[in-house]
Amino acid sequence: MxxxxxxxxxxxxxxxxxxxxxxxxxxxxxxxxxxxxxxxxxxxxxxxxxxxxxxxxxxxxxxxxxxxxxxxxxxxxxxxxxxxxxxxxxxxxxxxxxxxxxxxxxxxxxxxxxxxxxxxxxxxxxxxxxxxxxxxxxxxxxxxxxxxxxxxxxxxxxxxxxxLQDVGLAIHPPLLYLGYVGFSVCFSFAVAALIDGRIDAAWARWVRPWTLAAWTFLTAGIAMGSYWAYYELGWGGWWFWDPVENASFMPWLAGTALLHSALVMEKREALKIWTVLLAILTFSLSLLGTFLVRSGVLTSVHAFANDPTRGIFILVILVLFIGGALSLFAFRAVRLKAGGLFAPISREGALVYNNLILTTAAATVLTGTLYPLALEALTGAKISVGPPFFNMTFGLLMLPLLLAVPFGPLLAWKRGDLLGAAQRLFAAIGLGLAVALGVFYARYGGPVMAAAGIGLGIYLIAGSLTDLVLRAGIGRLPLATAWARLKGLPRSSFGTTLAHAGVGVTLIGIVAVTAYETETIVEMKPGTTVEAGGFTLRFDGMREGNGPNFTEESAHFDILSGGVVVSDFWSSKRIYTARRMPTTEAGIRTFGTSQLYVSLGDPAPDGAMVIRIWWKPFILCIWGGAVLMMIGGAISLSDRRLRVGVPKKAKPQPKLVLEPAE
Missing domain, CATH: 1.20.120 (Four Helix Bundle (Hemerythrin (Met), subunit A))
Structure with missing residues (x-):
């Protein structure tokens, strides 16, 4: 009942x-x-x-x-x-x-x-x-x-x-949905404003907190999903440009653009039409992601449904809401005023530049994701658009954006001074170049792009901090005065700094693990050793065990440095009793921000075990940067200016009646 x-x-x-x-x-x-x-x-x-x-x-x-x-x-x-x-x-x-x-x-x-x-x-x-x-x-x-x-x-x-029997998958879907669905509020505000015919700075002020909350949750969901795939699937990768991964990444890119565009609209009443369109497109990409995951058109470990009826139903929802919202936008946009004017070199111009690259990147990911599906539907030919395409196109698009990120907060509204901003970033640029040269020298001359990428990450971090340093007057005012000014800055300033610095930290992790990770595939018997990441890994033997609903074979490894055991861990293969489905539980040991990662393969005919060993330098920076972005989003969301709407109507006060004196 x-x-x-x-x-x-x-x-x-x-x-x-x-x-x-x-x-x-x-x-x-x-x-x-x-x-x-x-x-x-x-x-x-x-x-x-x-x-x-x-x-x-x-x-x-x-x-x-x-x-x-x-x-x-x-x-x-x-x-x-x-x-x-x-x-x-x-x-x-x-x-x-x-x-x-x-x-x-x-x-x-x-x-x-x-x-x-x-x-x-x-x-x-x-x-x-x-x-x-x-x-x-x-x-x-x-x-x-x-x-x-x-x-x-x-x-x-x-x-x-x-x-799915993992803590990460207990957390990942709710976080992802809070991001996906959170953008529905931005969509509803956009459609409501188009219906009402009122779009102004106050509208942007109401939309920004919802956009920021959704963006923060979506960042958390994507990062959690990436880490889950990394340690649970036993493949050693953190991102594979899987179509379902792309389905969550596209609204994140569009949502990032919306977040910056709404800021311009709130401060300068500019980009009104563009901001409303972005609000519609961001949630539209969330709906498209739902269609890709639920319709059965994709085959992925992330995909759930494989029912054409469900796919058609969601497709109808897509057509109604996306088509309806875009039609309303087309009808109303001609009546909307464009908003305030600004010079190309200004903070508004920098944010427009940010928007153009982010939306182009989202369009590129969308094209690479849907093109194989469209080609198969039209011609029956099957092709695969994989990591080489996305890495090349997405990387080339992001490079000019990352170079420009620290400039934005240092430019004035309406008309800025590019040379002046570059001079204020002199220390950050110098530090980035010094680190790049240091990495290039330490790695014996290569790869050049990896050293440049790590230097770019340091430049992003230092450039993000530059805005706070300059606004607080650190280095040119007495310490007590600078500290007081720093404490008096709006919380959104700290949130922006953390979010931008998080991008730099993530970039360092991506570049380091891509360029410098090592992979070793060996057959090992108990007592044999192998070198990985400057450590010696010793295979001690196998052990059988039982869990609540699975059986497993686990391999024990000792990690030695200088002949001394410094740590140990287990790596296992499980068979789940009900489904008779095997899984690999990778053995991972962390050293600072780097990890030693071991995955079991199949037994060899001579009784040895096939072992895959990765040394992944600075890989935790990938998710550490995402955590900084989330913290930055949360701090910005706590800013009082984002929690103040239009003033409440004052309650009528009782009239004061003066009695005549006796």
Whole structure:
């Protein structure tokens, strides 16, 4: 009965979303305040109903109720409790319910924290959010119902996909969806503003916090997914330009552009048309990513569904929302004013330059991802667009952008001084060149591009710090005065510095591990050793073991330096009992920001084991930089200026009546 209760709550949520999609919009059109305010109640109610439905599905997984088809297909009574929870969204149906939950959560947050918004704008935003929620509620109920029953109920489940039985995959999808779905608010603000006909600096100010929150979550989701693939799949790579990886990366690129464009619009009331278009395109790319993952057109470890009916349904959603929003934009854009003018060399110009490169990069990734699919659909020919294409095109696009990043904050609004900014960056440029030359010398003259890339990363970090140093007056004012000025800077300044510095740290990690990693494939017997990364790795032997729902063979290794054991670790291969599916659990030992990575292969005929060993210098910088970006986003989001909307209407004060003196 509890399961049916969850299903019924989902149906009620659909009905509430339909009301929310109509009443506030009609109220905004007629100017009826009561109808506009109904959107707030409907948004909160819809979230509560979807949360109840999600809680019921979670209960079914935790209690191993195998009468529910979703639980039977994706759970097992013996799996650890954590993976019973993550199994809720470790499948197509549950993940779509999680998508809807986060979508209604954002709608409720707009309803609660958007009370300072103009009534018509808030009503239209909630209405557009409800249009999206209605479409996805219908999609779940008609094609992906997580509450379907099995009669009679099986005695045991089929188990969760073994590669999903990991802490990283318990965290990765919710973070990714918070980013994906968070951009729906930006989309709704854009469509609502086009309907209302009001797009100004205040609109950009309302949009920026939602954009920043979504961007921060999406950064976290992509980084977590990359690290999970690195350590869980046993392949030693951190990014492979997999189409599903690209599906999350494209909205991140567009969202980064939107974040910078909204800043220009807020400060200078410029780039209005472009900012609205970016808000539409960013969420459109999120929807496209959903279609790629859920439609079955892609084969990937990340992809869930392989049902043409679902793919067609999502394709219809794509056409309705993307096509409808772009059509509305085309109709309204001609009536919008372009905004303030500025010189090419200015902070606005630098941000436009940033936008052009980021959107071109997103278009390049989109082309490389969809071209093989389009070619196969039209001609039947199958081709693969892999890392060489993306590395070359994306790398060439990013180089001029990375060189320009530290210049942006040092240029004045409206008209800047490029030579003056370059002079202020003299120390950062010098430090980057010195590090590049040092790396070139230390690595005996090569590779040249690797040394240049690491120098570029140092330049980015130092250039990002330069803005704070100059604004605080460090080095030219007394220390106490400089410290006071530094503390008085807005939090968004620190957030911007951390985010830009994070890009530099990530760049250093990417370049170092790409250029300097070593890979060794050897056959080892107990007692044999091999050199890797300046250490000696000794294979001690194998051990068999059992987990709650798997059996494993583990190899133990000692790590020696100078003949002395400094560390040890295990690497294993597992067979999951229910699915009879093998997985590789890599052995990883960290030394600073570098890692020694060992993956087991198959046994050789003579009894030896095939071992793959990687030394990955500075690889943790890749994800350390992403963490800095996330922290920067969070700090910027806490800036008071991003939490202040339009002023609240002052409450009428009682009139003061003076009584005559006696």
């Amino acid at each position: 509890i399961i049916e209760f969850g299903h019924y709550a989902l149906v009620l949520a659909l009905a509430t979303s339909i009301l929310q999609s109509l009443l506030p919009v009609i109220g905004a059109w007629r100017g009826e305040r009561s109808l506009m305010q109904s959107g707030t109640t409907a948004a909160i109610t819809s979230f509560a109903l979807v949360a109840l439905s999600f809680a019921v599905l979670t209960y079914a997984h935790v209690t191993s109720d195998f009468s529910v088809a979703n639980v039977w297909e994706n759970s097992h009574s013996m799996i650890p409790l954590l993976y019973k929870y993550s199994g809720v969204w470790g499948n197509h149906e549950g993940s779509m319910l999680l998508w809807l939950l986060i979508l209604t959560l954002f709608s409720a947050l707009v309803a609660v924290f958007g009370r300072n918004l103009p009534d018509t704008l808030r009503a239209n935003v909630l209405g557009v959010q409800a249009w999206i929620a209605t479409a996805f509620s219908l999609f779940i109920l008609l094609t992906s119902n997580p509450f379907n029953r099995l009669m009679p109920a099986p005695g045991e489940g089929r188990d969760l996909n073994p590669v």
